[in-house]
Amino acid sequence: QVQLVQSGAEAKKPGASVKVSCKASGFIFATFAVAWVRQAPGQGLEWMGCVSTDNRKTNYAHYLQGRVTMSTDTSTRTAYMELRGLRSDDTAIYYCARQWGLNMFDSWGQGTLVTVSS
Amino acid sequence: QSALTQAASVSGSPGQSITISCTGTSSDVGGYDSVSWYQQHPGKAPNLIISDVSNRPSGVSVRFSGSKSGNTASLTISELQAEDEAYYYCSSYTRSTSVVFGGGTKLTVL
Numbered sequence: 001q002v003q004l005v006q007s008g009a010e011a012k013k014p015g016a017s018v019k020v021s022c023k024a025s026g027f028i029f030a031t032f033a034v035a036w037v038r039q040a041p042g043q044g045l046e047w048m049g050c051v052s053t054d055n056r057k058t059n060y061a062h063y064l065q066g067r068v069t070m071s072t073d074t075s076t077r078t079a080y081m082e083l084r085g086l087r088s089d090d091t092a093i094y095y096c097a098r099q100w101g102l103n104m105f106d107s108w109g110q111g112t113l114v115t116v117s118s
Numbered sequence: 119q120s121a122l123t124q125a126a127s128v129s130g131s132p133g134q135s136i137t138i139s140c141t142g143t144s145s146d147v148g149g150y151d152s153v154s155w156y157q158q159h160p161g162k163a164p165n166l167i168i169s170d171v172s173n174r175p176s177g178v179s180v181r182f183s184g185s186k187s188g189n190t191a192s193l194t195i196s197e198l199q200a201e202d203e204a205y206y207y208c209s210s211y212t213r214s215t216s217v218v219f220g221g222g223t224k225l226t227v228l
Contacts, residue, residue, distance in 0.1 A: 044207060044221045047209070103216075108164055
């Protein structure tokens with residue numbers, strides 16, 4: 001079955017970087033895009049962007065431009081999301097999700113808690 | 119990009135039907151038939167329940183249905199059950215930033 005398994009929780013200081021991984025199984029990795037969505041404590045979902053697994057084309061949310069890099073490694077069926085210049089308001093659960101078409105996320109990772117605190 | 123507008127909370131009794139609305143603009147909800155709905159139980163990842171306005175993925179209960187009129191999309195849950203108590207989020211494709219989510223609606227089953 002389709003499965004996305006993310007890396008473990010991270011604790012970072014302001015200004016640092018974090019890289020979260022998302023390992024896929026159960027489907028042909030190169031035929032889908034992987035999206036990243038985050039959720040701050042007690043808040044709603046926020047789309048961060050997506051990366052195409054075949055041509056590695058990326059599309060980032062405007063509010064993250066310049067701070068985020070999304071990538072994939074087809075040899076290991078793994079997607080990555082790196083966020084730089086961390087701030088306290090980046091504290092959130094970060095989810096990866098398999099993306100169909102323009103706006104459909106049909107399988108999700110378990111989430112990775114990133115805590116930013118001095 | 120502003121989030122799509124959803125009521126913060128809605129409630130209903132077992133067996134009743136409820137509708138959750140998701141209001142956007144002509145640049146997102148009204149401009150594309152690309153609205154999805156997600157159910158999220160506390161501490162869990164979201165789960166897709168409706169795609170492309172009204173399509174129900176395999177395995178999702180027929181009690182869930184979606185529709186759209188103008189700039190507002192709606193999710194209807196019929197025959198409410200205790201297990202339906204959760205947060206519900208809409209999302210839409212948007213020309214400017216690709217995807218935007220609603221603020222979420224907490225459904226309480228009384």
